[in-house]
Amino acid sequence: MNTEAKKQIWSSYQKEIADNNYYYARSCIRQNFFPASEVTFLRILREELNKNIFDDPNHTTCTGIGYHSDIVPFDTIQTVVARHFALMTEAGLENVAISCVTSFGMYTEILDLWHHFPEQLEKIREYLYKATKREFNIPKNIAHTSDIIYKFRNEIAEKAKHKLINVQTGEPLNVVEHIGCHYAKMFPTKGVGGAEFPQVLSGMIESWGGNVVDYPERRHCCGFGFRNYLVQANRGYSVSNTKKKLESMKPYKPDFIVANCPGCAMFMDKWQYTLAEMEGVTYDEFGYGIPVLTYEEMAGLVLGYNPWDLGLQMHQVQCEPLLDKLGIKYDPKAKYLDKNGNQMPLPEKPSCLKV
Amino acid sequence: MRNFGFTTTKSRTIDYEKIDTRLISYILQNEPSFNACLSCGSCTAICSAGNLTSFNIRKLSLQIRLGDIENTKLEIDKCMLCGKCLLECPRGINTRNVIMLIKKGLNIIDKNEI
Numbered sequence: 001m002n003t004e005a006k007k008q009i010w011s012s013y014q015k016e017i018a019d020n021n022y023y024y025a026r027s028c029i030r031q032n033f034f035p036a037s038e039v040t041f042l043r044i045l046r047e048e049l050n051k052n053i054f055d056d057p058n059h060t061t062c063t064g065i066g067y068h069s070d071i072v073p074f075d076t077i078q079t080v081v082a083r084h085f086a087l088m089t090e091a092g093l094e095n096v097a098i099s100c101v102t103s104f105g106m107y108t109e110i111l112d113l114w115h116h117f118p119e120q121l122e123k124i125r126e127y128l129y130k131a132t133k134r135e136f137n138i139p140k141n142i143a144h145t146s147d148i149i150y151k152f153r154n155e156i157a158e159k160a161k162h163k164l165i166n167v168q169t170g171e172p173l174n175v176v177e178h179i180g181c182h183y184a185k186m187f188p189t190k191g192v193g194g195a196e197f198p199q200v201l202s203g204m205i206e207s208w209g210g211n212v213v214d215y216p217e218r219r220h221c222c223g224f225g226f227r228n229y230l231v232q233a234n235r236g237y238s239v240s241n242t243k244k245k246l247e248s249m250k251p252y253k254p255d256f257i258v259a260n261c262p263g264c265a266m267f268m269d270k271w272q273y274t275l276a277e278m279e280g281v282t283y284d285e286f287g288y289g290i291p292v293l294t295y296e297e298m299a300g301l302v303l304g305y306n307p308w309d310l311g312l313q314m315h316q317v318q319c320e321p322l323l324d325k326l327g328i329k330y331d332p333k334a335k336y337l338d339k340n341g342n343q344m345p346l347p348e349k350p351s352c353l354k355v
Numbered sequence: 356m357r358n359f360g361f362t363t364t365k366s367r368t369i370d371y372e373k374i375d376t377r378l379i380s381y382i383l384q385n386e387p388s389f390n391a392c393l394s395c396g397s398c399t400a401i402c403s404a405g406n407l408t409s410f411n412i413r414k415l416s417l418q419i420r421l422g423d424i425e426n427t428k429l430e431i432d433k434c435m436l437c438g439k440c441l442l443e444c445p446r447g448i449n450t451r452n453v454i455m456l457i458k459k460g461l462n463i464i465d466k467n468e469i
Contacts, residue, residue, distance in 0.1 A: 236361035244366050277357040351357075 013194045017151045018095035018141040022053040023088035025107075027100030028061035030262040030294075036311030037296040038099055041145050044299055048159055049152050054091050059084060064102040068226040078120070079127045081110050086134035094140040097148055101261035104144045105182030108190050111138065142190070144183060146260035146295050150192055150200045153207040161304025164210030166255070167327035172211040173255040176290070177201035178245075178268065180261025181221050201258055201295060208302050217248035223271070224263030239278075242271040246283045246290070253284075256291040256322050258298050268292045273316045276352035287354045289317035301326060308334055318355045375422030377469050381460040382419065382453060389453050391446040392416055398440035398450055408433045412440060412450065419457065424464065431457050 022045075030037055045051040063080050066072035088096060098104040114121035128134055149156070164173045179198040184191025193199035202212045223241025228234050245268070249257075259265040269292040276282050282289050292315065293301075300310040307328060312319040313335045323330055336344045349355055382389055396413045404410040410433035418426050431454065440450040463469050 232360050234361075235359070236363055239361065240363045240366070243363050244368070247366075274359060275363070278359065279363070280356060 013192070013197060013199075015143075015147070015190060015192055016141060017143045017147045017192075018097075019151075020051050020095075021093055022051070022095050022097035022143075022148070023091055023093040023139075024053050024055045024059075025062070025084060025096055025098040025100075025103055026055070026059055027103060027262050029065070029266070030099055033262060033266045033314075034294050034297065034311055035314060036300075036309060037294045040296040040300045040305065040310055041099070041149070043305075044156070044296070044303065045148070048303060049155060053097060054093060056087055056091065058087055062100070062103040062106050064100070064106045065226060067106065068102070069230055070227075075124070075127065077106060078110050078113075078124045079131065081107055082124050082128045082136055083132060083134060085139060086128060086132070086136035088139060089135070089137045094137070096139045096142050097145050098142065099145050101144065101180030101183045102263065104142070104190075105186055107142055108187045111142065112187065114138070144191075144200075144260065146183075146200050146204075147192060149295055149299055150203050153204045156299055156302060157207045160208060160302045162302055162326050162328060164205060164208045164298075164302070164326070166325045168325065172209055173325060174213050174253060175205045175210040176213045176215070176218075176249050176252075176254040176257040177205060178222060178257060178259040178261075178264050179219075180259065180264050183260060201260055204295060204298065205258065208298075213249060213252045213254050215249045215252050217245045220245050220248075222259070222261070222264040222267050224261075224267050229267070238267065239271050239274055242267055243275055246272065246275070249290075250283045254290055255325060256293055256319075258293050258295055260295055265292050265294050269316045273350055273353050276350060280352055282353060286321070287352075288321055289353050291315065291317045291319045291322045293319075301328060304328075306330070308337075317353070369421055375424055377464055378422070378424060378427065378457065378460045379419050381463065381469060382456045385456050386449055386452050388446070388448045389416075392448055393446065395445060397443045397445060401439045401443040403437050403439060404433050404435050410434060415457075424461070427457060428461055431461065 024042070026038055042053060042055055045053050060080065062084070063072045063077045067074065067077045096107065098107060125135070128136065164175060165171070166173055179201060184193070184195045184198050188194035188196070191198055191200065192203070205212050221241055222245065223238040225238060228238040257268055259268060272283065272289040276289070284290050297310045297312060301307065307319060307323055307330050336346055338344050394413055394416065398412040399405055402410060402412060405412070410430060415427060415430055434454050436451060436454065438451045444450055
């Protein structure tokens with residue numbers, strides 16, 4: 001086999017990821033669904049990798065959900081994104097690290113549009129100046145935050161306190177990786193591995209000792225799809241997509257799912273509760289469901305962070321069985337304590353899904 | 356079970372390992388020429404019933420091969436047995452006999468005899 005040619009072909013599937021000095025573009029929904037993921041990302045970058053990243057309080061939503069729901073016009077979202085670039089320029093930075101896959105898709109789409117239609121760029125510059133008196137430079141490098149964790153996966157592996165290995169059996173954990181559609185399906189060259197072989201999460205899993213599950217519906221959409229769930233009557237379509245994926249992965253007995261998109265992680269987690277309530281089905285052997293993690297949470301567990309500091313108690317499918325497999329010690333009594341040690345209200349128990 | 360105001364839909368994925376082959380096996384056993392069908396659609400183009408209703412023999416042929424018994428039951432009574440499809444078929448398949456075998460086969464399946 002000509003492995004040299006293979007290497008050359010694979011090199012065309014790589015993307016350039018900035019090494020340091022990032023402007024952090026937060027997600028609007030991740031802070032609600034996985035409240036500790038973004039802070040964990042900042043902690044990993046600053047404390048473990050000694051990188052410079054600016055978390056700007058003036059940064060806003062990209063309005064991507066409104067745009068994909070036909071509420072926010074395209075010119076408006078371009079101006080909002082241009083304002084983010086202006087904030088980055090004012091901070092003296094040139095590299096954007098984007099937390100959300102929807103935002104990543106929007107930034108990429110807008111930059112591509114401006115590349116092909118410079119007159120549109122001039123129009124948006126004018127809109128932004130009229131609205132805010134701000135000016136901006138085009139960023140030199142755009143990376144999704146999962147790209148950055150992927151880039152430094154080996155450095156994280158060197159500092160790992162836990163490997164993705166079942167301590168009871170010594171076998172690698174079976175991990176399902178799910179890539180958000182807007183990460184590389186729209187602009188394949190902007191994702192590691194392109195749309196066909198996205199490696200951003202599988203690279204992390206393999207570096208940290210896990211086994212990547214290859215199942216029939218691996219590249220199927222999670223079902224988020226904006227309009228598919230925003231309108232209640234359409235949600236059956238969304239949940240059916242997720243069901244299709246869960247049914248397809250179930251025979252491979254995954255220990256957990258990891259996703260790089262806020263919508264994917266949220267829906268693959270929450271719809272397991274919905275399906276259990278609607279149809280009485282769960283997708284693991286013991287009725288607990290399959291835990292769904294973000295890549296920051298997975299990295300945090302590998303680095304030995306406290307699971308409650310990672311916000312794992314905020315997930316629908318509870319993570320204790322996974323923590324036991326990983327051999328991670330945790331205090332069950334501290335699960336619902338706030339940062340001052342006060343007891344938070346306890347969540348209601350689902351009728352079907354075990355917790 | 357809770358009602359959230361929406362329901363799941365059945366997947367339309369075709370799993371070739373789980374296809375119901377009872378009807379197609381019965382037809383091929385009694386009318387082997389049906390195996391020669393190349394799905395050209397001549398039968399459908401000439402079909403009198405197809406001009407008046409949504410009846411489509413080519414689609415029916417595909418449904419039978421995919422084991423879609425329920426839809427076949429709904430469709431089959433639209434055929435008027437005129438036999439024009441039989442005259443048109445470039446492979447000389449006795450399509451009228453195929454239709455009769457579908458009706459017989461469905462009855463046998465209903466009685467759980469195959």
